[in-house]
């Protein structure tokens with residue numbers, strides 16, 4: 001079978017430059033990016049690849065290699081919300097141009113190792129890799145923050161998910177051997193070393209793709225906005241939930257419905273857990289890091305209501321294994337993956353026993369990946 005590079009040459013008659021962006025797993029800091037909170041994700045070794053060559057017109061001729069599909073997009077007439085993969089490309093290109101980066105047409109071939117719909121940011125990888133390729137072909141120096149923002153804007157008005165900036169940011173900025181600490185209010189960021197010889201990071205896919213994920217995600221955002229406007233009656237200078245303390249929340253509790261109180265409680269406590277986790281990670285305190293993961297899962301499940309029985313079962317199965325420091329759902333929720341911190345000597349048993357227990361409890365198949373913190377988007381040699 002032809003390699004992607006060979007297919008590119010056959011289809012377009014020229015060789016392509018190769019660009020690649022990673023998937024990501026969020027270690028902690030879930031559903032706080034759009035509340036101006038702090039997050040701690042890492043880019044992972046599963047990657048998406050784009051082969052690209054310039055065209056002299058304003059068209060994108062695209063081969064979605066894994067799907068066996070092709071499409072032609074016009075940079076001057078990007079269609080919105082087609083419900084297909086072209087929305088991610090059209091949206092990113094459109095928003096890069098809106099940010100002042102004039103693009104040229106391109107031939108593109110896309111292929112990916114990142115499972116779609118599993119919460120590992122295959123879509124952010126697509127946006128960021130294609131955006132990086134288009135910026136490079138047009139001769140621009142890549143501004144990684146502008147690139148991440150263009151991907152996020154594509155999600156908002158071409159795809160229809162009002163996501164935060166975390167996924168695109170880490171896909172654009174990831175560094176091998178490090179987790180990325182990001183303050184979503186100031187956009188200050190830092191890299192924290194993560195030595196997987198000391199503690200393995202395992203991603204487990206529940207195999208569940210919840211149909212409501214996108215609509216429920218947007219609902220959570222609305223709930224946060226509604227809760228904020230109630231809290232502002234008491235604390236008028238608060239502009240995001242990031243600014244609200246646990247003490248203030250307790251003071252305002254009677255003004256919020258039970259469910260809004262729970263949503264805010266998750267956001268406020270989760271931001272506290274990220275700070276504690278960053279400290280524990282820097283100190284290689286895996287017991288504490290794991291305990292924070294598990295507390296995060298409980299909060300996401302009980303207060304933020306974004307888990308599902310399968311994710312709860314996968315976390316419970318992980319926690320049964322001696323040497324598992326902690327486990328939680330990762331990403332938006334409603335299906336997708338868990339992230340697990342596991343002592344290296346317990347890894348074999350973990351990889352063997354968790355899928356077995358998960359199958360026993362749910363009848364489902366859990367795919368497992370032992371992941372390494374990886375580099376962000378870039379051009380390959």
Ligand code: GLA
Pocket residue numbers: 026029030031032033034163164165166167331332333
């Ligand atoms: C999705 C979004 C992110 C973030 C997470 C939840 O991955 O794309 O912006 O909100 O959900 O933490």
